[in-house]
Amino acid sequence: MTRRRPSIPPAPPTPEATTEARILGAADALFCTVGGYDGVSTRDVAERAGVNKALVFYHFGSMRGLFEAVLERYYEAHQRGLAEALSGVGDVRARMHRLVDAYLDFMATHARYATLVQAQLANPDTHALVEKSFEPLYRFIEEALLEVAPREGRAAARQLFVTFSGAVINWCTYAPLLSRVLGDDPLGSPLLEERRAHVRWLVDLVLDALERSEGA
Amino acid sequence: MTRRRPSIPPAPPTPEATTEARILGAADALFCTVGGYDGVSTRDVAERAGVNKALVFYHFGSMRGLFEAVLERYYEAHQRGLAEALSGVGDVRARMHRLVDAYLDFMATHARYATLVQAQLANPDTHALVEKSFEPLYRFIEEALLEVAPREGRAAARQLFVTFSGAVINWCTYAPLLSRVLGDDPLGSPLLEERRAHVRWLVDLVLDALERSEGA
DNA sequence: GGCGCATTTGACCGATCGGTCAAGACTCTC
DNA sequence: GAGAGTCTTGACCGATCGGTCAAATGCGCC
Structure with a gap:
């Protein structure tokens, strides 16, 4: 036809x-x-x-091959954006700000992709596909954080990674639920900018505390 | 312990x-x-x-009925634990500590449940089932946070809710991936306690900052 | 024109899915 | 023991799934 x-x-x-x-x-x-x-x-x-x-x-x-191809396309764009944000000049604080900004922008634009990836955590069959993108991301950010954070303890870089990435990504993946209780789109202009300010504020709080304990 | x-x-x-x-x-x-x-x-x-x-x-x-029954059982235990932690005496700081403790314990013990719920965010058909447990949880915690946090802005109660809950829950839902890069079980004794210390530290950081800005 | 290769088609396969049904078995009460 | 009501069974249904296949079509090249 x-x-x-x-x-x-x-x-x-x-x-x-x-x-x-x-x-x-x-x-x-x-x-x-x-x-x-x-x-x-x-x-x-x-x-x-x-x-x-x-x-x-x-x-x-196969269906799996198609799924991999879809993930791969996002993964490349994702990596590109993060590398760009993290590789520039500036101290850790400036680079962390650029990183969370880029991360938030990417995830807000592709919130469904973030949700899709997170959903695969429940599916052991597709864990391998998600791990492939997770591990480099983790190494990347942990390395940057290790400049100011210890390797172990309550303020360890690995702890900060989960906290910061969660602060960014969960705002996007929980958007459908948040939209109901907030009465507005969390990924829309006013609320997304409030989130951006919050994450920046949080990063500063943590880095300030790390600097203080370093000086002590 | x-x-x-x-x-x-x-x-x-x-x-x-x-x-x-x-x-x-x-x-x-x-x-x-x-x-x-x-x-x-x-x-x-x-x-x-x-x-x-x-x-x-x-x-x-039906299959859906069975799924609902499984979620319902967890949901009740979940709500019970949180209400217990939040309803006791003490200032907001003490209650928030008890809350994140109880939340972390519950989610670490039932990490797969947390993952299961989070996975449903990608499935619009089951959104309703998850919303049922999400909304009361949100109202509950936001109300407590509003004692010390404003309703809007970068330190809004709604922002803190997502950050704190994400800090707790993502450690558990990302456990399979973290386990690979950390070389140890994130839900096992040493790392889980490190997480607990981190979240407590984070809560204190935020509440301290809120108190300072309140006094100013 | 004719050949070779990549692309496209519709029919088809076996497996599995959620769900139904009528008939059995079990248990309790008169 | 008869009957009623609750469980339990295995066979069955139509729909849909991922995947295959031989045949048809398009197209560049000699």
């Missing part, structure tokens, strides 16, 4: 170039809105992309 | 009293280890419980 090459296919509002890109885009949209790895079928993806279901397997091998 | 193990769900050879309890226990174990709402079948549950599959529907109506 679908016309040949010349005209743009009757696909939704995404007249993407190649078939592969159309499938990837459709999978992205579905994984991030309808549900995680389970909950989305190859038929759904194919229908949304406006292509035959067998093409999903032709281009990505 | 506290001696908490990773809380492996009830062992298979559990000759529980009623059929209903056996099914509930099996569903609990499977939801919390294998995967979320999707990823566990009624056949799995029945087999683990050692009963006929049709009994799942006889006693719980």
Whole structure:
């Protein structure tokens, strides 16, 4: 029923170039809105992309391969943004501010991706896919934090990592629930900026305390 | 002191009293280890419980009903623990310490439950089930925080809620990933106690800052 | 034109899913 | 013992799943 090459296919509002890109885009949209790895079928993806279901397997091998491809695309953008924020000049405080800013911006823009990744924590089958992006992220940030924080104890870098990353990411992943109790979109302009100010404030509080204990 | 193990769900050879309890226990174990709402079948549950599959529907109506029953059981224990910690005497600082302690203990013991709940954030179909437990929890804690924190701004009670709850819960839900990079079990004795000290330290930092700005 | 290769198609597969059903078995009461 | 009501059983249903396949189509190249 679908016309040949010349005209743009009757696909939704995404007249993407190649078939592969159309499938990837459709999978992205579905994984991030309808549900995680389970909950989305190859038929759904194919229908949304406006292509035959067998093409999903032709281009990505399997459902898991498609899921990996979707994660990979986000992962690259994610890493790029963080490296940029952390690699610049300035002391730890300045770089941490840039880092949480970049992290918050990325996660607020791709909140569904954050939710998708967090959801995989409950699925041992896909742990490996998430670990791949988690470990470099952890090493990256822990290294920066070790400039001012000890390796162990209540103010250890590993503790700060979880606290700071949680402060950023949970605001985005819990957005659907927060939206109900706050009466406004947590990812919208006023509340997101309040969150940004809060995280900056928190970072400063912690770094101030670390400096004090260092001087003592 | 506290001696908490990773809380492996009830062992298979559990000759529980009623059929209903056996099914509930099996569903609990499977939801919390294998995967979320999707990823566990009624056949799995029945087999683990050692009963006929049709009994799942006889006693719980549907798969969703079973899932709700499992969540409900945790939810009650959760609420009980928090109310106990927060309702006692003392100033906000003392009550917040008791609260994060109780929260951390509960989540460390039932880390898989926390992960299960967080995973449902990606599944709009089950949002309603999670909201039911989230809203009272939020109101509860926000009310306590409003004694010392403003309603808006970078140190707003709603901001502190997300930061504190994230600091506690993410340590538990990210435990599988953290375990890899830390080389030890985050929910085991040494690291869990380090986390407890960190969260207490963090709460004190924040409350100190709030008191200072209040006096100013 | 004709060949080779990548792409696309629709029909098809076995497995598994949540859920149903009518018939048995068990238990308690008269 | 008869009956009633609660559990329990295994067989069964339609739908859907991920994945496969041979055949058809498009297209660059000689």
